[in-house]
Amino acid sequence: MNIAIPIFDRITALDAVGPYEVLSRLPGARVSFLAASEGPKRTDNGMLALTADATLDELPDPEVIVVPGGPGTRALMKDEQVLGWLRAAHETSEWTTSVCTGSLLLAAAGILEGLEATTHWMSLEILAEYGAAPVTRRVVEQGKVITAAGVCSGIDMALTLASRIAGEEVAKAIQLGIEYDPEPPFDAGSVAKAPDAIVDLVRSAAGRYA
Amino acid sequence: MNIAIPIFDRITALDAVGPYEVLSRLPGARVSFLAASEGPKRTDNGMLALTADATLDELPDPEVIVVPGGPGTRALMKDEQVLGWLRAAHETSEWTTSVCTGSLLLAAAGILEGLEATTHWMSLEILAEYGAAPVTRRVVEQGKVITAAGVCSGIDMALTLASRIAGEEVAKAIQLGIEYDPEPPFDAGSVAKAPDAIVDLVRSAAGRYA
Numbered sequence: 001m002n003i004a005i006p007i008f009d010r011i012t013a014l015d016a017v018g019p020y021e022v023l024s025r026l027p028g029a030r031v032s033f034l035a036a037s038e039g040p041k042r043t044d045n046g047m048l049a050l051t052a053d054a055t056l057d058e059l060p061d062p063e064v065i066v067v068p069g070g071p072g073t074r075a076l077m078k079d080e081q082v083l084g085w086l087r088a089a090h091e092t093s094e095w096t097t098s099v100c101t102g103s104l105l106l107a108a109a110g111i112l113e114g115l116e117a118t119t120h121w122m123s124l125e126i127l128a129e130y131g132a133a134p135v136t137r138r139v140v141e142q143g144k145v146i147t148a149a150g151v152c153s154g155i156d157m158a159l160t161l162a163s164r165i166a167g168e169e170v171a172k173a174i175q176l177g178i179e180y181d182p183e184p185p186f187d188a189g190s191v192a193k194a195p196d197a198i199v200d201l202v203r204s205a206a207g208r209y210a
Numbered sequence: 211m212n213i214a215i216p217i218f219d220r221i222t223a224l225d226a227v228g229p230y231e232v233l234s235r236l237p238g239a240r241v242s243f244l245a246a247s248e249g250p251k252r253t254d255n256g257m258l259a260l261t262a263d264a265t266l267d268e269l270p271d272p273e274v275i276v277v278p279g280g281p282g283t284r285a286l287m288k289d290e291q292v293l294g295w296l297r298a299a300h301e302t303s304e305w306t307t308s309v310c311t312g313s314l315l316l317a318a319a320g321i322l323e324g325l326e327a328t329t330h331w332m333s334l335e336i337l338a339e340y341g342a343a344p345v346t347r348r349v350v351e352q353g354k355v356i357t358a359a360g361v362c363s364g365i366d367m368a369l370t371l372a373s374r375i376a377g378e379e380v381a382k383a384i385q386l387g388i389e390y391d392p393e394p395p396f397d398a399g400s401v402a403k404a405p406d407a408i409v410d411l412v413r414s415a416a417g418r419y420a
Contacts, residue, residue, distance in 0.1 A: 014224075014231040014388065017258075021224040021361065024255050025419055031257045040250070040261050045234050047241045048227075051250050051259035100389075121389065138393045150389030151231065152365065160395045172398035173411045177419030178224065179310075179331065179360030181399030182392035183348045185370045188382035189391030201383045209235055209387030 001165075003031045004062035004089065006082065007052055010072030013043045014151050015099040016050065019066045022158035025174045026166050032059055036081055044070045056085040061092045064161070068154070069100030069120060077108040086111065095161060097146040099154035106147070107132050115142040120150035121191050122203070122210050136192075150210075152189070155180060211375075213241045214272035214299065216292065217262055220282030223253045224361050225309040226260065229276045232368035235384045236376050242269055246291055254280045266295040271302045274371070278364070279310030279330060287318040296321065305371060307356040309364035316357070317342050325352040330360035331401050332413070332420050346402075360420075362399070365390060 003023050005016050016033070024031045035041055035052035042049050067086070076082045086109040090096045098106050103119040106112050107130035117132040117140055118124070124134040139157045140147045148157035159180070163171035175181075188194040194202075202209045213233050215226050226243070234241045245251055245262035252259050277296070286292045296319040300306045308316050313329040316322050317340035327342040327350055328334070334344040349367045350357045358367035369390070373381035385391075398404040404412075412419040 012231070013227045017223045017227040020258060021222070024257055027418070031255075033258055045241075047234055048230060048243055049261035049263070051261065053259070138389075138391065139395075150387075152388050152390040152392065155362065156393050156395065163395065168396065169408065169411065172396050172404060172408045173415075173419045175394060175396055175398045176400070176404045176408055176412050177360075177416075178362050179348075179399055180362040180392075180394055181348065181403060182362065182390075182394065183366050184385060184390055184392065185349075185366065185373065186378065186382050186385055188385045189389055190386070193391060194382060194386045198379065198382045198386055201379065202386050205383075206387075208237070209383045 001026065001028050001030065001064065002059060002062040003029055003064040003066065004034055004059050005031060005066045005068065006034050006056065007041045007050055007068065008035055008072045008076060009041050010044050010070050011041060011068055012070035012100060012151055013048055013050060015068030015070060015102060015154055018152065018154035019099060019158035021178055022155060022162055022174055023064065025177060026162055026170065034059055060088060062089060063093060064095045065089055065093050065097060067098040067102035067105050069102040073101045073104050076105055083109040093144065095144050095146065097157060097161060099148045099157060100150045103127065103147040111145065115145060116140050117147040118149045119147065120210065122206060211236065211238050211240065211274065212269060212272040213239055213274040213276065214244055214269050215241060215276045215278065216244050216266065217251045217260055217278065218245055218282045218286055219251050220254050220280050221251060221278055222280035222310060222361055223258055223260060225278030225280060225312060225364055228362065228364035229309060229368035231388055232365060232372055232384055235387060236372055236380065244269055270298060272299060273303060274305045275299055275303050275307060277308040277312035277315050279312040283311045283314050286315055293319040303354065305354050305356065307367060307371060309358045309367060310360045313337065313357040321355065325355060326350050327357040328359045329357065330420065332416060
């Protein structure tokens, strides 16, 4: 089973690495990091590079697509090479998924039209511009299309997807293998739970925190 | 503030990328991925490469050390270049931390002697061989030394560390920025919670799941 994760400059690393860490453990899974051109892609803050080992053209028909987000998605929303790859790959995929603002690329490719979908909480309204119905659930399943909210929600999405692909036993074994038994020291991980002052802080310094 | 994350071949990517995603958002933080030699380091399953942008020698005195884990730690437990760097860096660090089997490197460097510490649940007994007292808490704070349990626990550790460094407001803003409001679809993320059959499955196929 080929799992394709398109990456790009100004990606948010955890959007890609969370689902990779889950899905690479599925029996028979081969995760490929792809981009328009091979080589290192630097993250949103420039402090890390993930390597694309193949080009998009080399893997036109993966069974699973996981589109991560990050500030770099904004430029790609007008990139016909990437959008065309997404449209074509989605035609034959078994699952088409996204994390964070990766869903904006699915939206720009026309894949989310008429579907409920989610993204990072600061970008929800953009989805509507492309004909999707933004919802604030953490993982949104619409047939074979699954979108996840911001960054860390990709781990929840991937475990859900793992159970759809290989059953609950395997998904639970993966969860135990990566010790995903979260104990966040604070309860400020969503707009609904964070104090207003924290939401304001993130909005006012979005380049740092979001 | 320099935050050093030593990486290596056969690393578990999320061990490093979870804390990076949190700590890189701290005001004034600069996260550096280091290794004995610069260049791409491939992960445990070979499916991804993270780039080391500098050598260990180039950053001997980071304020924060985060040692990730993975099968590649076993060879490094006898690597005097890496252990020597850890010992020297720990002398001047403000915080020395690990995720998953990264703590085995701290242990091999003698840094955990006489301290409570944790690691991935399948490696806990190894800590005792190096004079540490293994405990099953998810994040174990011992003065400036913080060890975390397996893989995903690095996110919890890093948020705890973020609050120690920059206060709770900043830590909560980071948590909201990365939407760390976990909703695992199953409750099998620790040995205490997973059904026995799942624990047995992971133990019998540790190369796949753990």
